[in-house]
Amino acid sequence: xxxxxxxxxxxxxxxxxxxxxxxxxxxxxxxxxxxxxxxxxxxxxxxxxxxxxxxxxxxxxxxxxxxxxxxxxxxxxxxxxxxxxxxxxxxxxxxxxxxxxxxxxxxxxxxxxxxxxxxxxxxxxxxxxxxxxxxxxxxxxxxxxxxxxxxxxxxxxxxxxxxxxxxxxxxxxxxxxxxxxxxxxxxxxxxxxxxxxxxxxxxxxxxxxxxxxxxxxxxxxxxxxxxxxxxxxxxxxxxxxxxxxxxxxxxxxxxxxxxxxxxxxxxxxxxxxxxxxxxxxxxxxxxxxxxxxxxxxxxxxxxxxxxxxxxxxxxxxxxxxxxxxxxxxxxxxxxxxxxxxxxxxxxxxxxxxxxxxxxxxxxxx
Numbered sequence: 001x002x003x004x005x006x007x008x009x010x011x012x013x014x015x016x017x018x019x020x021x022x023x024x025x026x027x028x029x030x031x032x033x034x035x036x037x038x039x040x041x042x043x044x045x046x047x048x049x050x051x052x053x054x055x056x057x058x059x060x061x062x063x064x065x066x067x068x069x070x071x072x073x074x075x076x077x078x079x080x081x082x083x084x085x086x087x088x089x090x091x092x093x094x095x096x097x098x099x100x101x102x103x104x105x106x107x108x109x110x111x112x113x114x115x116x117x118x119x120x121x122x123x124x125x126x127x128x129x130x131x132x133x134x135x136x137x138x139x140x141x142x143x144x145x146x147x148x149x150x151x152x153x154x155x156x157x158x159x160x161x162x163x164x165x166x167x168x169x170x171x172x173x174x175x176x177x178x179x180x181x182x183x184x185x186x187x188x189x190x191x192x193x194x195x196x197x198x199x200x201x202x203x204x205x206x207x208x209x210x211x212x213x214x215x216x217x218x219x220x221x222x223x224x225x226x227x228x229x230x231x232x233x234x235x236x237x238x239x240x241x242x243x244x245x246x247x248x249x250x251x252x253x254x255x256x257x258x259x260x261x262x263x264x265x266x267x268x269x270x271x272x273x274x275x276x277x278x279x280x281x282x283x284x285x286x287x288x289x290x291x292x293x294x295x296x297x298x299x300x301x302x303x304x305x306x307x308x309x310x311x312x313x314x315x316x317x318x319x320x321x322x323x324x325x326x327x328x329x330x331x332x333x334x335x336x337x338x339x340x341x342x343x344x345x346x347x348x349x350x351x352x353x354x355x356x357x358x359x360x361x362x363x364x365x
Contacts, residue, residue, distance in 0.1 A: 017359040018087050020132070023047065023078045025070060025092030025121060029056035029323060029338045030063075031315065032091060032136065035348020037061060039356060041089065044081040047073060052334055056323045070120045075127025082130075087359060090130040091351075093137055093343050094118050118146050122153050129157075132358075133184040134351050136343050139165040142180050151182075159184040162191055169281045170195035171350045173316045174208040177284045179347060183354060190358040193350055205300060206278040209310045217304050225330055226308040226323060230290050236273075240292060240303045245277040271296040282314045287340030290332060308332070312339050316346040 020041045024033045027046025030053075036043055045064040046057050054065040066077075082088045094117040118141075125133060133154065141147045142163065154161050163182035168175050183190045197203065213221050218231030232240065235256070242252045248270040249261055260269075274296035276282050285306075288294040292305040299306065306314075308330070313319055323338060324330050 017356065018085065019083075020087040020089055020355060020359070021082055022089030022091055023081050024063075025090070025124070026094055026117070027053070027057055027065070027092075028342050029053045030061045031317065031342035031345050032093060032348040032351070033057070033061050033063060034317070034321075035343070035345040035350070036089075036091065036352040037063075038345070038349045039352025041352045041355065042086075045078075047078075053338060055325050056321070056338065059322050070117060070124075073120075073124065075124055078124060078128050087132060088128070088130040089132045089134070089355065090125060090128060091134040091136075092121055093135070094121055095341070118150050122150050125154070126157065131186050132190070132355055133159065133182070134355070135182040136347065136351070137180045139178050139180045154184045158186055160186075160189050162189065164192060166192070166347065168344055168347060169199075169202040170197055171346055172197050172203055173281070173344045173346045174203040174205060175282045175285055175314050175316075175344065177344065179343075181347070181351060183351070183358075185358060187358070187362045191354065193354045193357060196350070202281050204279050205276050205282050205314070208282075208313050210278065212307075212310060212313075214302055215304060215307065216302070219304075221307075221309075224309055225326075226312070226335075227310070228307055228330075229304040230292075230332070232292060232304065236292055237303060239273055240275070240298050243273065243275045243298055245275045245300050246280075246296075247274065249273050274298055276300050285311050285314050285340055287337045289340060290336055308335055308339065311336070315339055315342055316344045317342070318345070 022036060022041055022043045024043055024046040027033055027048045030046060033043045033046055043061065043063050045066055047066045047068055047070065049067065049069050051067045054067065057063065057065045078090065121135065151161050161182065161184045163180060166179050166181050168177040168179065181192055183192060213227060215221065215229050217237055218229055221227035239252060239256050242256060244251050249257060271283065272295060273293055275298035276296055278300040283296045286295060289297045289306045289311040290308065292298055297305045312321060312323065323335055
């Protein structure tokens with residue numbers, strides 16, 4: 001749709017923009033959708049192959065969850081969720097494992113069909129011709145030919161494209177995650193809004209989760225079913241008690257070292273079995289944040305790993321976000337995957353605000 005510039009008479013009035021309606025590809029439990037909705041954008045549907053995401057997505061976002069393989073989704077299915085008088089938005093975060101730095105260590109591995117999911121995103125753009133597009137992924141993707149081809153196709157189809165690598169604390173996310181954010185528009189140049197935070201006021205682990213109920217090793221909260229800890233083995237309990245915030249396993253007595261720590265190759269993985277620091281953002285939340293041995297996921301002072309609720313808040317989900325139906329059991333591995341793979345909500349909010357700002361600028365001539 002065309003955005004008409006305002007007349008001189010209208011310039012003294014409040015700038016209004018058309019309704020922006022979107023569809024979220026690879027939506028998961030709704031991190032990107034929730035952030036966009038917080039910015040004022042309407043997201044009517046999310047598409048994902050994992051049906052276990054349906055409850056969280058629909059319950060928290062008032063949007064329809066479509067369980068489908070993206071390779072089988074047609075443009076017409078997406079167009080049904082747009083109206084003629086609206087700015088049409090298509091967003092998504094294709095599963096990032098094929099493009100991660102970890103995957104690159106697996107020589108020759110292309111993670112199966114996941115390498116082609118960005119091409120499927122491109123296909124759906126051609127079939128639907130949205131007005132605005134946003135794509136979020138791991139920074140390493142920007143070096144890949146598949147991404148360069150994606151950008152070329154957008155530009156070849158009349159979009160102005162802008163992308164940058166984002167440090168999440170710059171946008172109020174209490175986590176040292178780095179992400180690639182692409183924005184593309186048919187209306188002209190579109191930029192991500194400037195950072196909302198600087199190093200001296202980054203949101204810290206303390207600010208994010210310091211108020212939560214303290215828990216011991218293996219304990220559960222009585223008020224929040226997602227605030228519970230996995231029980232550490234006796235040896236790991238000794239290890240975490242010997243761990244310092246932002247320290248390494250080198251701080252332990254050598255009797256606690258693992259065999260891999262005694263090898264030269266093991267010395268490069270100093271964050272595993274580590275504690276976070278209260279007074280800075282958390283490390284990147286992965287899908288196994290609940291496992292003390294998989295990263296720096298030890299609580300800053302309590303002798304345990306993170307809980308599901310803590311990890312979700314560090315991903316900037318609201319504290320009351322519902323991930324599991326109260327009538328169902330909490331499946332730790334499944335819910336951990338949902339949270340670790342999610343787009344941080346506040347990054348979605350920044351993307352949404354960028355789109356709104358872009359449209360206001362165009363509507364103001």
